[in-house]
Amino acid sequence: MQNARVYSYLRFSDPKQAAGSSIARQVEYAQRWAGDRGLPLDESLSLRDEGLSAYHQHHVKQGALGVFLRAAEDGHIAPGSILIVEGLDRLSRAEPIQAQAQLAQIINAGITVVTASDGKEYNRERLKSQPMDLVYSLLVMIRAHEESDTKSKRVKAAIRRQCEGWLAGTWRGVIRVGKDPIWLRLDGSTWSFVPERATAVRRLIELYRLGEGSIRIAERLNAEGLILFPSKSTPPSSLYRILHNPALIGTRELTLDGEVWALPNYYPALLSEVEYAELQSLLGQRLRRKGKGDIPGVLTGMRILRCGYCGQAIVGQNSMGRRKADGTLNDGHRRLLCVGYSGVGEPCPVKGGVSVVPVENALMRYCADQFNLSALLSGPDTDTPQRLQLASIRNVAAETERQLQRITDALMADTDQTPLVFVRKARELETALSNQRAEIQRLEYHLASTTPSTMPAAAEAWAALVEGVASLNYDARLQARQLVADTFERIVVYHRGMTPREDDGRHIDLVLIPKGRQPRMLRINRKTGAWNAGEDVAPM
Template identity: 35%
Template sequence: MRIAYSYIRMSTGRQIKGDSLRRQLEAARTWAEAKGYRLDDGLRDIGVSAHRGRNKTKGALAGFFRAVEDGTVEAGSILLIENVDRLSREKPLAALDTLRALLQAGIVVVPLDLGWELDEEVLNREPWRLQALLSMMERAHNESATKSHRGLQVMETKRRRAVDGIPFSTIGPGWLDNNGDGWIVVEAKAAIIREMFELAASGVGSYRIAIEFTRKGYPTFGGAKHWGSSYVSKTLRNEAVVGTWQPHREDENGRVLKMGEPILNHFPDIISKDLFLRVQRQILPKNSRGAKGRHFKNLFTGRCRCAACGDPIQAPPPQPHGFRAAPHAGFPGRGGIHRPHGRGHGAQL
């Protein structure tokens, strides 16, 4: 039996609690049964936005493109989407490029709300469909752009209110609760954080702290079975322990972007600023730049550049007595062994 692939996408994980998943699955199953296809409904991007094409580079759709390229998904296969919005919410031409890439690879794309079975032949024969799709793509992009703008306005309003002492959200650091009237310190958890900082100030590293807390059976704040060194490391840098909060948001690529200046005294402080600063002084040298190896750490990595061409200087293992200037992106022939003493280019800090 022939296979039809159903692509399901939701911009946020919260939508899975609503009717979106059921609706998309039901439409795909109905089409597959009517056409005599076996449905593969494992192609799902939950919590992945299509506004700037993130679903093309991460997640299930990106995997589908790779499967098409390597032949795992054969030409002539069917891709079912609820509507063109699920495939892309980028600007119309970018969204059209996504659709064209699938069609040119021989994939038949079926927007279920339209019932159209789209391939290159159909669009070349009936260009009015292409015009209709472009209009839908424009509408989808404009809707997302409007939602994004409104969301930023709401977040900026909340940030300004936070400056005046009104909590930005009822969700805060793991050692705090919010009872609706303000933040409450959960002393049992705050005691763990205080111990964490005291250990760090005495020179104990994040890895050892995580092992020790796991050994003592301290409950983690997120439900994990064991304490992780990455969580410890992040907590030791988190200014929320001294009451400071940095408003932020995530962009379409998941990168965290700061919003305005840090807000002092937003949370109750649970350690002294002196202890916090002592820990920062303790952990900064351990996180200095430099390539880490089993037997050494090169303190000059990232700091040296060629005095003549300005390229970064590297010291690869096969060249223990020389430094290599990495080829510049615009001058691929410029790299080579750069020796600090001799006729070559000199190293410069």
Template identity: 30%
Template sequence: MTKPRAYSYVRMSTDAQLKGDSLRRQTEASKLYAEQNGYELIDDFKLEDIGVSAFNGRNVSQGALGRFLDAVQQARVPHGSYLLVESLDRISREPPQVATGLFLQILAAGVNIVTLTDGRVYRTASSDPTDLIFSVVIMSRAYEESLTKSLRVGAAWENKRKNLTSKKLTEVAPAWLALSSDRSSFDLIERNADTVRRIFDEADAGKGSYQIARGFNLEGLPPFTRSNGWHESYITKILTTRAVLGEFQPCKYINGKRVPHGESIEGYFPPIISREQFERVQLARKARKNRGSGRKGKSHVNLFSGVAKCGYCGSSMYVVDKGPKPKGGVYLRCDSARRGNGCKASAWPLAHFETAFLYFVRELDLAALLSAEKRQQELRQTEGALASKQADLEKQKRVREDAFALLATSSASYDFVGQKIDDATVAIGKIECEIGALKDLLAGYRTASVRVDLDIKSIIEKLLSESDAQFENRVKVADWIRTNVNSLRVYADGTDGPADRIAEMRGEVETALDPEALAIVDRITREARRKGALTSDFDRRFVVSFDHGGFRSVRIDRDDPTKHVTSIHYAEGEWSIDDRRL
């Protein structure tokens, strides 16, 4: 005769029970009961909900008990089988009406329920009303106990929040802090705090997480933990946590994941980074993400990675190395043209383009950017203040949007929500005025210095060298471009281009003639242009617009990148045009 099948269901809501005796106790009780009553305990159908709560029914909706019920409905569990549980509260801790429904659902599916603590059997065919009454009483008590525990835990947590000045919520702290012996404050671990400050300083100078992690590993700087060196993801985590500002975000676990719970607590940790620097770094990271960061090599940094676009087709511009001169060289080229994908724009020699951009884009104050002088520090502080105000503006806009959304709910108090909207609107207006003032201040910083062209040419010459000493400076310039440039359109063949036929003829000449012959062709072309024989605009040109407003359009002399044919500048409602042909 076939033995009745028995299925052991084990549920534990906390890791503490798993570390303790609960799992062994429930498992061994099921084995003993099956042996004593002649049941076949099915071991290959594992029914364990570890860390899954029955208070909200997740053991049914997402856990093993729900899968068991599905198996019963699909007749993979024979009628007359037994479900062995330590007690009914292992099945459900939901409200009595919900728990009773689940209890009856299992019995109606043809599965008997055994509670191991008292040996009681609830049978599918039983007509004894005391079984139902007994089950309702037990599960009602279980629900009340869980509800009371939940309220107590919540009240205890809120009480902890109210007493932060005398006792911290938890001993968990960032890697640069340690809880004091009296649990009333956190002490700095100076070595780690200095490392965090260095991470922000390097990010503020334009380095990404990958570069910072790689530099630390090459230097042999020990990580905070026993990790195998520094990782890009950990640097990113440090750069984005508001704990460096002293904020603590309480969390709770939902479906095994930590999610924010309640408002963040300011002043909980000792701050180690200024808000201006933090917001400045976030703004730069956002710009790199939106416009492309570009992993930087040791010997070269593409200043325009993710920013420069072809003026004709809109494709990204890439640095292309065609090998050593005289036939080779390094160029900035449209990706579609490089791949023969519909665009025939010519390549622009990289050194020529970089020189032209750095020389004519006066919004980029190279002397100030690459110096450590007081004026540069003031400039960075102002940029940080602007980034902070922009973050405040976005926050107030979200508050106002959320308040407007509340008006659509029938339970919302119009007076309360209306006051929230008014407060947010006033705050937005004030912050926008402050942002305007900071932008004006930045514009003043960028135009106050007297530009000495010889000095700028010297700086550019150094930047264009392949010296490792210029790596850090090129990183700073690239970061400034990504942060401040809204768009950069490159017209390698002028506004009348791409000059398909000229480009094709040029290609034929380049393959047929030696460098000396090419020089003769170039001289003849220049002479024809000087005499006005070439009237079409095939001169190289770039157009750059800025996040803070305004733009520049510069038509560049092909021979000298520090000379222009036409330069147009627009800012603050004023135009400036310098055309050397007039």
């Protein structure tokens, strides 16, 4: 009892209630109560919850009352102490059985609860001598819960009508429930961007698209002075919630009794619908993140790279302990290994690994060439019929050339007695071949002219990263990683060539399989990094 203190707890579900006289009245009551009993009024522990609901238990989950309950449970509040509240409804408006359990938790810690509105005291001795006070407290809690429950149902019904009116186009207004996006503010009935926070959100999205993880994004935002939250640095845990928030395209989402309401055009949009859809697609691809390490993998860690000999995954291995004085690594210390060879998966029939450097350099330079990239990314929905037609006519022309060659050989072998039918057939084949070549040229021109307008920009994007990838520039490698993930469904590596021999390891064969397109092949000189492009290969 010698360390017992008086604590005063204040709570308002609506901060506007603080403007009334109840605060002054309760503070005065607590001071008088403490003075009459010769106990100190503790003002070091702030027990004030403004805008926190006792019906939804926000004051316990995230407020001062929760702190007090934990302190009491841990024995940091001396037995014999007093907790003064205006009424039991300030303490809890939860279901009666839960509210009574919270009251019992305080009392069982040796603390007396005093209600300033009626002067009642609740502790073990008093409830033992006057058990009807326990019944009275339960009745107060039942009434408090019913009041809040009725109010909650009315509020939800009003919000539901507003949502229905918004979707029907018959109502436009502000729905005053829940939290609004941190990058917007409400001026009367008009939403507007908070400039510095909108800039921070745009930067957040930009960094995420480049492949940065949440911790590094938060560090960069803080370093650049872009603060999303008032008076504090950006916590990494909150970033993904922002990226998922449909308010980025102006849609407000509300959940009422498990039912989700999506209200389009409620807020001003920060992104277009296409940009938001692309962002959500990125969020669903966890393997696009850079992973661990100081050198982001351009090809590995995304389940794209596969071994051509056994079909298992290929992983990257950087020997960071062998860094040179300038912090870089020799090419041979950055390698690609099949998991079957590294001992993780089933044994791979072809042993060994290969430096990732020639593979990265060849792929980057191949995609940086506009002609190669155009062929690689010809869209299946717009040019597949023409590409199939072109391939068919090329095959027909090749067969025509073979027939013409056979007739020409026969004519040259027997010039004295040349059958007239051979001459006539040769002329027919020449005419047919001329027409076929003209059609091939027409289709090739059509395909070139219908290549999407974004292609040059895409080739330039690859080209701009070639040197940065080679020099291990962190940001350049992250951007290249995203280009690889966006472009390729799979890349198959034959680190000793498609037909390996023990005495021949000069070449690396790659089969590039773009998303929904025809596979292509690259043959790379493993020492010089020089490459040759192969013809289209059969789908794998």
